[in-house]
Amino acid sequence: MEKSLSAITGDINIEARNGKTDALISGLSYDSRTTCRGDLYFALPGLHADGHAFVEQAIAAGARAVIHQVPLSLYHPEIAYLQVTNSRISMSPVAAAFYDHPSRVLKVIGVTGTDGKSSTVSFLHQLLTGMGLKCGFLSTVQFNTGGESVKNHFRQSTPEATEIHKTLRAMVEAGCSHAVIESTSHGLSPKNNRLGDICYDAAVITNISHEHLEFHGTMEQYMDDKANLFRMTGQNRGIAVINIDDKNHNLFAGTASGCRSISFYSATGAQKADYRARGIEETPASIAFTLDSPKGEARVDLNVAGRFNVDNILAASAAVCELEGVEPKTLEPLFPGLKAVKGRMVPVDEGQAFQVIVDYAHTPGAFRRLFPAIRPLVRGRLFALFSSAGERDLEKRPVLGSIADEYCDVIVLADEDPRGENPMALLEEVASGCRNKTKGKSLFLIENRKEAMRHAFSMMKKDDCILLLGKGHEGSIIYANGPVPWDEEEMARILLRELTGKRE
Structure with a gap:
């Protein structure tokens, strides 16, 4: 894949240009150690290192263009340099354009929350696949682009925008119709903008508790960053699925006002919930309950441990039923075959x-x-x-x-x-x-x-x-x-x- 620099940078604000006016780009990178010939290199400021210090190494590795946010001490005439306000924020729209906006041709489900995200992503993937739909996913634990699942080696629950759009493009090329993305507060934050150019069709939230305040500063900011998933989904007229048992459910419902539907679920059987569990039975290795919904009921027999998985199954089931327009009864034969995520119970x-x-x-x-x-x-x-x-x-x-x-x-x-x-x-x-x-x-x-x-x-x-x-x-x-x-x-x-x- 090769694209001109000008073709993929039309959606970013360029403050200054140096060197060549254009370049043919064959890849994107933000680490000089993995930069390849023909890449566009993003110089990103980081916690322990600043990518601007490695621009020359990236060029030596074959980079044809550089996006940076502070003036550089050296400009090569044969390299295209674009100075922007924020290199990291610019990376998302450029990555989306380079990979031909893959999220626009997939049904994308985003899952956020403090706990239960990876399990819910996995259950969604298993249910959709069990229905005969080709589905990929990205989670803290694994990636799947339409074939075998592979370990997430990035040590980031939500990778950088370049990896996200590259992975989504691989799903499209593999014939996937659906994608499930674990959408973390870091990824949804405007500071990082990793997910800023994803077109979401569904937004799911599991729960909220104390986490990542070293990054967000306050619980209010933490929740507001997570709420971006619902704002983005609303812009695409998607559907929202919210845990009514979480005390912050009204906040997320408010930010989902642009969605075509908002559904609530409850593991405690709350009557105001659209999808709720009734008669939960638990052993050390299994869970069973009845799922009640406006679309009918279904018996849920799970060979996974942990009562909290009732919440995760309800979230996944509600999202599938609302997005695909099916009844819970359709999912009933699939529940016993669902497997837990590695490292979970x-x-x-x-x-x-x-x-x-x-x-x-x-x-x-x-x-x-x-x-x-x-x-x-x-x-x-x-x-x-x-x-x-x-x-x-x-x-x-x-x-x-x-x-x-x-x-x-x-x-x-x-x-x-x-x-x-x-x-x-x-x-x-x-x-x-x-x-x-x-x-x-x-x-x-x-x-x-x-x-x-x-x-x-x-x-x-x-x-x-x-x-x-x-x-x-x-x-x-x-x-x-x-x-x-x-x-x-x-x-x-x-x-x-x-x-x-x-x-x-």
């Missing part, structure tokens, strides 16, 4: 006498849903191993400790992603919320996550249960000197085999 069994569950829960909202659901199902003691990410929302650290303290008998704190922070100091901040626990008896601070896990397993007895939280599907633990490979489920299996003497 995954039981790990290597023959040990106690229960081990891996889950991605890492926010106060997720903790408040998870612990009350698990506690009644545990006959012995409940353990939890977790922490909080470094260089992220500081206020939630003691809150996480406090919630776990309320429900758990034993808490083990271990590195999650300390990044540039002092790992033990970070654990102490989380521990400050564990006021009913005693260090060395019911509270343990062990930086090394492998050793922390080994210590926790050594204390456990028959009928105990441990929740390994915060890492889920993630493939690394990030320290000051970079990421260290990590697989939570596999490490748990290795240590359990070590404990039980079981061979692979």
Whole structure:
């Protein structure tokens, strides 16, 4: 694919031009290390590095044009330079134009919220595929462009605009009719503008709780950024699906005024909800309930664990029914075959006498849903191993400790992603919320996550249960000197085999 620079930059405000007046562009990049011959390079200011410092490296790698937001010290006459107000904001419309606006030819469903996004995205993809519709998706965990799902290697729930539009174009080329995008507050924020040029046909919100305030500043701004999904969907006369059990539902309904329909769902059976659960039955490995709606009812039998998945299934079902105009009964045969997302409520069994569950829960909202659901199902003691990410929302650290303290008998704190922070100091901040626990008896601070896990397993007895939280599907633990490979489920299996003497 090749396009002229002038053809793909018509929707951005150019403040100054230098070098060549035009160039033939064959790719987009914002990292000089991955820039290829013929690329347009975006110089992006970042938290730890400024892309303007790597313009020359990008040109040496073959970049034919550069979009930058501050004057450069050197301009090559054979390179096209465009100075803009904000390089990052400009990247979205340019990427959409370069890839021929793929979201305009797909039915795009956006899923936002604090918790449950990846599971809801996965359930939507599975339901649409089960109906015979070719569907792709992007989530924190995986990507799928119409074939096999692959691991999300970006370490961003919502990648940069260049990757999003490239992925959507791949879906179009593969014959997809639908796409589901996990639409985070970072991606929806005008500061990043990663999703600013997506044409959404449906907007879904799961719930709202304390998260990412290091970026948004306030809860009000956090919610306003998420509400952009409904504003954008309204501009396209799409449909909105909102969790009426969340106290902020009216705020999102207000921003969805441009949508052709607004549907509410409720796992608590709220009568004002359009889609609601009735008669929920739960075992440690399954959930069943009746889904009531204006379009009729359906029996939902799920072979997935976690009561919070009732919310996720309701959200996905409501979106499919409203977008495709089908009755819930149409989805009934598909429910038993739905599979959980990797790293979400995954039981790990290597023959040990106690229960081990891996889950991605890492926010106060997720903790408040998870612990009350698990506690009644545990006959012995409940353990939890977790922490909080470094260089992220500081206020939630003691809150996480406090919630776990309320429900758990034993808490083990271990590195999650300390990044540039002092790992033990970070654990102490989380521990400050564990006021009913005693260090060395019911509270343990062990930086090394492998050793922390080994210590926790050594204390456990028959009928105990441990929740390994915060890492889920993630493939690394990030320290000051970079990421260290990590697989939570596999490490748990290795240590359990070590404990039980079981061979692979």
